[in-house]
Every structure is written in structure tokens, then in C-alpha cells.
Amino acid sequence: MIKLNQIAKHYPAGFGKVYVLRQIDLTIQEGEFVSIMGPSGSGKSTLLHILGLLEEPSEGEYRFLDEPVQKLSEKKRTELHRHHIGFVFQAYHLIDELTVYENIETPLLYKGVSGSERKSRVAELLDRFNMVAKKDLFPSQLSGGQQQLVGVARALVHQPKVIFADEPTGNLHSEQADEIMELFQKLNKEDKVTIVQVTHSEKNATYGTRTIRLKDGWMA
Amino acid sequence: MIQNYLKIAFRNLLRNKVYTFIHVLGLGLGISAFVFILEYVSLEKSVNQFHTNVDRMYRLVNVATDGASWGEVEPGWAALAKERFPEIEDYCRFADGIASGVMQKAEGGESFKEESIGYVEGNFFEFFTFPLLKGSAEALKQPNVIFLSESTAAKYFGKTEAPGKTLLLHNQFGKTTFTVGGIYKDMTDLSDIRYDMVLSLETLKSPANTNGNDWVRLDNLDNQYINAFFLVREQANYQELEAKFNTLRNELSQENDGIVFRLQAATNIHLAPSLNDPLLTTGNVKYVYMLAGIALLILLIAWFNYINLSTANALKRANEVGVRKVIGATQAHLIGQFLGESLLTNGLGFCFALMLVGTLQPLFAELIGKQVSLQILGNTPFWMYGLGLLLAGSVLSGLYSAWILSRFKVIETLKGKRTSNSRGIWLRKGLVVGQFVISTSLILATIVIYSQLRHLQTGELGINTEQLLVVSGPQIGKDSTFATRSNAFVQTLAEQSFVQEYATSNVVPSRYYNFRTSGFTQPGSKPKDELKSYAFAVIGDRYLKTYGISIKAGRNFTPQETDVEWNNNSKVMLNERAVAELGFSSPEEAIQTKIKWDERYLEVIGVVADYHHTSLKNSIDPIIFYPQKSAVYYSIRLTPEGMGDKVAKLEKLYKTSFPGNPFDFFFMDENYQKAYYEEQQYGKLFTTASLLAVFIACLGLFGLATYTVESRTKEIGVRKVLGASVSSVVMLLSKDFLALVGVAILIASPVAAYFLNQWLQDFPYRIAMEWWIFVAAAGLALLIAFVTVGFQSVKAGLMNPVDSLRSE
Numbered sequence A: 001m002i003k004l005n006q007i008a009k010h011y012p013a014g015f016g017k018v019y020v021l022r023q024i025d026l027t028i029q030e031g032e033f034v035s036i037m038g039p040s041g042s043g044k045s046t047l048l049h050i051l052g053l054l055e056e057p058s059e060g061e062y063r064f065l066d067e068p069v070q071k072l073s074e075k076k077r078t079e080l081h082r083h084h085i086g087f088v089f090q091a092y093h094l095i096d097e098l099t100v101y102e103n104i105e106t107p108l109l110y111k112g113v114s115g116s117e118r119k120s121r122v123a124e125l126l127d128r129f130n131m132v133a134k135k136d137l138f139p140s141q142l143s144g145g146q147q148q149l150v151g152v153a154r155a156l157v158h159q160p161k162v163i164f165a166d167e168p169t170g171n172l173h174s175e176q177a178d179e180i181m182e183l184f185q186k187l188n189k190e191d192k193v194t195i196v197q198v199t200h201s202e203k204n205a206t207y208g209t210r211t212i213r214l215k216d217g218w219m220a
Numbered sequence B: 001m002i003q004n005y006l007k008i009a010f011r012n013l014l015r016n017k018v019y020t021f022i023h024v025l026g027l028g029l030g031i032s033a034f035v036f037i038l039e040y041v042s043l044e045k046s047v048n049q050f051h052t053n054v055d056r057m058y059r060l061v062n063v064a065t066d067g068a069s070w071g072e073v074e075p076g077w078a079a080l081a082k083e084r085f086p087e088i089e090d091y092c093r094f095a096d097g098i099a100s101g102v103m104q105k106a107e108g109g110e111s112f113k114e115e116s117i118g119y120v121e122g123n124f125f126e127f128f129t130f131p132l133l134k135g136s137a138e139a140l141k142q143p144n145v146i147f148l149s150e151s152t153a154a155k156y157f158g159k160t161e162a163p164g165k166t167l168l169l170h171n172q173f174g175k176t177t178f179t180v181g182g183i184y185k186d187m188t189d190l191s192d193i194r195y196d197m198v199l200s201l202e203t204l205k206s207p208a209n210t211n212g213n214d215w216v217r218l219d220n221l222d223n224q225y226i227n228a229f230f231l232v233r234e235q236a237n238y239q240e241l242e243a244k245f246n247t248l249r250n251e252l253s254q255e256n257d258g259i260v261f262r263l264q265a266a267t268n269i270h271l272a273p274s275l276n277d278p279l280l281t282t283g284n285v286k287y288v289y290m291l292a293g294i295a296l297l298i299l300l301i302a303w304f305n306y307i308n309l310s311t312a313n314a315l316k317r318a319n320e321v322g323v324r325k326v327i328g329a330t331q332a333h334l335i336g337q338f339l340g341e342s343l344l345t346n347g348l349g350f351c352f353a354l355m356l357v358g359t360l361q362p363l364f365a366e367l368i369g370k371q372v373s374l375q376i377l378g379n380t381p382f383w384m385y386g387l388g389l390l391l392a393g394s395v396l397s398g399l400y401s402a403w404i405l406s407r408f409k410v411i412e413t414l415k416g417k418r419t420s421n422s423r424g425i426w427l428r429k430g431l432v433v434g435q436f437v438i439s440t441s442l443i444l445a446t447i448v449i450y451s452q453l454r455h456l457q458t459g460e461l462g463i464n465t466e467q468l469l470v471v472s473g474p475q476i477g478k479d480s481t482f483a484t485r486s487n488a489f490v491q492t493l494a495e496q497s498f499v500q501e502y503a504t505s506n507v508v509p510s511r512y513y514n515f516r517t518s519g520f521t522q523p524g525s526k527p528k529d530e531l532k533s534y535a536f537a538v539i540g541d542r543y544l545k546t547y548g549i550s551i552k553a554g555r556n557f558t559p560q561e562t563d564v565e566w567n568n569n570s571k572v573m574l575n576e577r578a579v580a581e582l583g584f585s586s587p588e589e590a591i592q593t594k595i596k597w598d599e600r601y602l603e604v605i606g607v608v609a610d611y612h613h614t615s616l617k618n619s620i621d622p623i624i625f626y627p628q629k630s631a632v633y634y635s636i637r638l639t640p641e642g643m644g645d646k647v648a649k650l651e652k653l654y655k656t657s658f659p660g661n662p663f664d665f666f667f668m669d670e671n672y673q674k675a676y677y678e679e680q681q682y683g684k685l686f687t688t689a690s691l692l693a694v695f696i697a698c699l700g701l702f703g704l705a706t707y708t709v710e711s712r713t714k715e716i717g718v719r720k721v722l723g724a725s726v727s728s729v730v731m732l733l734s735k736d737f738l739a740l741v742g743v744a745i746l747i748a749s750p751v752a753a754y755f756l757n758q759w760l761q762d763f764p765y766r767i768a769m770e771w772w773i774f775v776a777a778a779g780l781a782l783l784i785a786f787v788t789v790g791f792q793s794v795k796a797g798l799m800n801p802v803d804s805l806r807s808e
């Protein structure tokens, strides 16, 4: 499903350039649950952004669903986001002006899903995450863990093939973190959703099926 | 989707109450100013257009060699033209100035002074589209017939049936009886022809009705006193027709005055078709364009606010943009969303504007001195352009902000980078400068207009207007005994202890001259000197003394000289300007020379000091003073104290001497002020406009300051912890804004100075554009900006640093 071949990322610095990622070869199969680990500044987020088509690699080839995607128009990229990719962020990144229900519903709106189907999809997720009672609240009225649950629900609502999560539990205390990790594991096992997460915690990494370690932009 | 956009738009408007308030208030004020001015433009544009045949109607206009034009022509041309030129289907003439007088219900009955009155052609109600309520239009073709407007009929006859009743008119043609032939609907503001009553022109054909005024003969070709309108056939070429008129004039006219005929389309009589059209109009197209320009500028300021605040606010919403893109929004989606927000804001502004327009309509009508309402917009297609413009402006300002917002790069927003693009900042600065260029220019204009107005109002006229009251002479009872009775009245005036000075005359200062005429030469004149035009003022022997006008050389008229009949008189006086115009090198030189006026010789017996006869708006005309005892006006200077009482006493004396006549009087100084009505209107208009512009611009500035303080809260907190004083924080936050206003002042000053100087050129007596005017405007603009920004800055400066740091 994901195949990186000699991927590198560098930024201009002074007269030269500074490499953040070097010669990354990586293959992720459908149904895997991969954790990316490594010290701060080692390039984890950058790698995840490249995988999630938010950033373009400077060198190398990236095939997503067997298609080369390293140089894609913004429109095509948005298409892929709409249909196949879900994101979960450390800072949740919910839309403050929308209620829980509306936040979850929005990806479906952009995808052009009909009203009745939207209703049932959102209702199903709310039910599954035990958030029915909270559906009309605004993000600021929720705890961090609850906000991240909404974040996960929003990443799932359009039934993506893969979820990219950058330190999804970084702002949560351990109980809440475990809850999210268990949820990820269940999604991976039962719904066959591919998951790629960045984490600093060895414990979180154990929920996954494979761990990739980065150091100074190199894959160990 | 739309629903979702609207929902977000509403919640955003509610969440950012300050910004919403600024936008809606600013747009509301801007749009209402725009709507009002649209009303005014529509009103001006629709004047005279209601006549059924307006497209085929032309007015005959005289144009002199110096470019001056006027609509009063000799009455004889119309019939000649219709007879000779097949293009002409019909004509209609009317004369206003000559008709005014006192109207009386019956012999010895109640009387009113009537100014809005004219002699009109028999086909008047067929030619023009003024609806008749009673009577037949045909009736006006008979002599001694009068038609009244609805409200005038009510004034004279109340509820009783007016047609068939008679009225007595006392004017320069003596006493004439008229029978009411019909009633017409009051002529509105939308017409330049506005008469309370019209008299059949046919009346003047009978010598019995003209009292020896031979000049009024309807077939004469030498006295310009009548308006002549022509209805031209469908396919006629009016320029060819114009040429034919001039050929006719060259063939038949006795005068060698260089005047040419022009045909002015009736559609262009109120507003010229372009700014440089030279023909006289009743309206002022310059003023209309200027108003429209101001309206646009004010609206522009409001839209600039929208662009400024929404793009400044963009950073706050960058995260939302990023998230939406990640979950599948395209740029088009986002533009749609933000455009929706701007349209909603504009829509709210529009609703607020409609409320404002509804409430302030009477105030606006008072400001411009005309009857206007929203309905007037329907008269011309301008409302469509206006609406189109409003929509275009809302969409463009919204689109621009939307485009800026939707362009954020996902990755940057998610990393929380504040990558405010520098172009956005420059644009914002540019727009603020633009707003203050407009505001400062308007402030400058206001100061200059009021200074000039003051200059005019308080300028030295060269006459003494203090306590000077002018009473119109009687019209009723001007029989053979009148001269004796007038003398007796003057005698009683002289005896009153509260009368300091008194005079009779045919003209008074602040009103126009008797007439202007050319054809004067003196022995030393050069060729063509006879083409120069002079003002004619017919005065009594006490006129100069009463008005405090000094004699520079020679002597005043004697009472005997004023008694000589018009055609036998051989003495005149000149003002200094006329002395120079005639080519004399000094007043002394002019004395006792005989000047030639066509075939007559007139001896110059005295030269009077120059004074402003009309107003300070015009330069001093060359005036020839002609002696006559006629009492069209009595000028009376009262002793200073207890004015009201004396006026009452005067009225009593007047009514005893001239029974049946209305006591019509005015104060000289007040009448002079009327000449500056237009400048007062300009003053009011610019005050309002600059207040609005400054206010809306400051709303925007306030918003930007609020935003700046919000986004720099942490920095300010740190600075305060490090020991920054309140004033240093205020300076830190204000100086950038003040610099922008400073730049605006530097741009506005020369630009505004240029245009204001152009305006001042119209005044022979004008103020200089002195430095203090610019300093005052600059100071005012800076002060206002500082107060606006300072409010937020001081709040930031006073804030407890711990709060701001903890909130992160």
C-alpha cells in the first residue's frame, strides 16, 4: 500500500542544505499498525507528513496505492485525502466553531456524501465512541481525551484505508492514552484500517505490529 | 454544505463581536451614505424628464462672446422660426421675472406678494406635461386668464370653487384683472418650471394691458426677456436647425453684439451632459459628480476595513483552514465559505443601512434642501448600477479576503507557524494609508470650505449694512396720486426718531441690477469698446448716503435730477470699475465728460467708490448709476436698540400710506448671506462626509489595534515583566499606526490642496491655502488616530503581565 524508495527531505540552510530525512526505504502493507519512534528532531513528523501527502519529499519515489504521488496536484491530493486518508493530531485540531456532531460530519460534506448517509455514519460513530450525549457540545466544552476521541471519529468517518496519527496521546494522561491506543488496536484488528502513528512512548508502540526507529533522519 | 457555511459564518460573527460590530456599523454607514447620494443623483437626473415629448424639446439659448449663456431671448423669434423652419412642430414661450407683483382677491381685498408667477403661451398645458385638475387647457389661449396651482387656489379661495373667479394683479404693467380658467397639480421639485400661478401670455398682446411698456411686444426682436421652447419633428437634425436660427438672427437682428443662438436639449437643461458643456443649466453636474465620488470613497473605506480586518484575522483562522484542507476541502470550498461570511456581513450591513436610511431620511432631505425618498430611485436606472456596485464591492472585498485565507499551506498552519505573508501586511498598510488619505482630504476640504465661507460672510462689502432694512415699494394703487403719496411716506420716515437714514431706489445691494447693457463709449474709446457690458443701477438721491458709499470725485445726484423723465435725463454717475472700463485714467478725468450710450449722450457728474453690489462671490462689476425717483425699494437704517418694535411701527406707517399692500421687507445683511447658500451647503456636506469617513476609518483602525494587541499580548507581558512602562507600551503599539497616518497626510495634503485650489479659483475674493490649514488637518487626523489606537494600547499597557503569560 505504501512504498518509499530512497526518500530524502532537506531544507535550505545558509549556502547549503540541511537533511532532515535520508535514504528512507519503507514498505507498509495494508492492515499493518506501524509506530514511528525516535528522539525529538529526528524527523518523525516530517516522515509522517510525507506519508500523509502533506509535504513533498525532496528526493526519491513514493508510491501510494501503487501510484507515484511525490509530485501530485493539490486537487488530486485532496481527492486522496477525501477518500483514503485520515489524520489524528496531537493538538486535536478540531474546528472550534463546530459542535462535536458537525466536526465529525464535515469530511463527509466535502466528500459529497448524501444527508441521510451522513446522519447514519455520524450517529454510528457517536454511538461507538459513547459520545451521543455530547454531540451538541463545542470542543472547548470537552476534556482533552474526549476531544481526541472526536478527532479519531472525524479521521474515521469517511472510512479511510489508512490513518496517520502524530503523537495522538501526547497531550493526554496515561488512562486517556490507553483508551485511544486500545481504540486504534481494535480499529486495526476489526476494521482492517492501516495505522501509522508517531509516538514517544514504548508502551504505545507495543500496541502496534511493527516499530520503525529514526535517528538524525536515518532509519535504523 | 451552504448550510454548514452559513452556520459557521453566523457563529464566527457572534464569536468575534467586536469585529462584526465594526464591519456592520462601517458598512451600514457607508451603504446608507451611498443610498442617500444615489437618491440625490436620481433626483437630479430625473428633473424635467417627465414631459411626454422631452426628447424632442429644445430651448433657445443665447451665448455671448465670453461664453456666458442665458435662456432669456427676444420673443419674436419663435413665431418667425415656426413659419420658416419645417423642422419645428410647435413652440411655447414663457416669461417669469416680469410678472411678479402683488395679487389681490378683489378690489380692496386681501393681497399677497407673488414671485413664483409667469406669463405663459396658450399651449402651455399641451406642450408641457403638467396635469390639469380643473378647466380646459384651451382656456389659456384667451387674454386675461389665470391658472392656479392646487395649493395656490386653496390659499386664495379655500374650499370654494376657484374657476370663474377673478383676481387682480398689480405689477409693472399696472393693474390687470384675470379670470381663473383652471387648476393644475402643484409643480414638483422634479420640474425646473415651477409656478404657483400662470397668466396667459395673450394678455400682453393688448396695449391696454401693458401700460406703455412697449419693450414687451411679443413680436419684438430687441428685448431678451422670454424663454422659448421648441418641439422639433421626429427626424429633424437639431444642429442644422441651430444653424438656421443663427442665419435668421444675422439677417434680422439690429444688434451687433456677437451673441449666437444655441439649441439646448430639454433633457440637458437641468444637468449638463458632460462636465465641460458650456451651456447654462439649472442644476450643477459638478456637484452631482462630486457627491457621487464622495459616496464611493466612503464606501471604499468601509470595504477596506473588511479586507484589512479579515486578512489580519486570518492568522487566527489559519489553523481552521489547514484542518479543513486535511479533511478534504479544496480551495474552492474554502473560498466559498469565506465569501459566504463576507456576503453575510455585507448583508447585515445592508439591512442596517436600510434601517438608517429609513430613520435619517428627513435629516438628509433637510441637509440637501430637497424632497427625496427611496421611491425616487425608481425614476432612473441608477439604482441598478448602485445595487450592482454594492454587490461587486461586497463580492470583491470578500473574494480577496477569501483568497488570502484559502491560500494558507496546510503544513505551515499545522506546525503553528505564523507565516503571515509580507505582501498581506503591505497591502494592509496600503489600505490604511488609503483610508486616511481620503479622510484627511475631506477634513482639509471642510476646513478650506468653511474658511472661505467665513471669508465671504465677514468680508468688507464697501457698504454699511448695519440695522439696514429694505421694504418693497407698493404695487397696489400705483395711480396718478402714487408719486405724491410715496413722497409723503418718505417724509414721514424722515420724521421718525428711530430712522437714521432712508432712501428710495430701483435696485438695492444684494439683489441684482436693473439690467446689464453694452454700447457705451467715451471720446477716447478704442474700437470694440462698445461691446463691453455695464451694470445699470437706477437710484434716488439719498441712496449713496444711506448705504455709506463715498464719492471719489464730482458730486451726487440732486433731488431735481431724480425727477427728470427717463428719456430726458442726461446725468449719470460711475463706479471706479466703470471708470477704468471706459478707459479713463482717473475718476477726475471722467468728471464732466459726456459718454455716449447708443444715440444718447450722458454727462458723468460723479464717481463713487467700488462696493460689492451682488456679493463677495463675484468681482466688482462696472456700474452706471442712473437717477430716478422711482420707489421700488425703501431702504431704511434704524437706530440700534429695540428692533422688533420699530419694524412694527414701520409696518403701520406703510400700511397707512399704501393701504391694501403687503408689508414685504428684509434685512440687508441677512440677504447678503443668502448669496452664500451654495457654499453653506458644501460646508454641511463636507462636514458630514468627513465625519463619516473619519469615523469609519477609525472603526477599522480600532479593529486593527485590537487585533495587534491580541496577537502581541504575550510580548507585551514579557516586556512588562522586564520593566516596560505603560507609556512605552502605548508608544510601541501606536507608533506604526501613527506612521501610516503620517504617510497618508503627506499624500493627501498636496492632492487635496490641488483640488481645493481649483475650487478657490472660482472666487475672485478667496483665502490663501495657508500652512495652518494643513497643520490643523494633520493634527486633527493624528489626534483622532492616536485616540483610537491609544484606547487599546493603554488597555494593553495597564494589563497585569501575569494574566497574559499564564494564558499561554
Ligand SMILES: Nc1ncnc2c1ncn2[C@@H]1O[C@H](COP(=O)(O)OP(=O)(O)OP(=O)(O)O)[C@@H](O)[C@H]1O
Binding pocket: A011, A020, A038, A039, A040, A041, A042, A043, A044, A045, A046, A047
Ligand atoms: N520548514 C523547515 N525548515 C527547516 N527545518 C525544518 C523545517 N521543518 C522541520 N525542520 C527541521 O526538521 C527536523 C525534524 O523535524 P520533525 O518535526 O520531523 O521532528 P520530530 O522528530 O517530529 O520531533 P518532535 O519529536 O520534537 O516532534 C527538526 O530539526 C526541524 O528543526
Ligand SMILES: [Mg+2]
Binding pocket: A044, A045, A046
Ligand atoms: Mg514531531
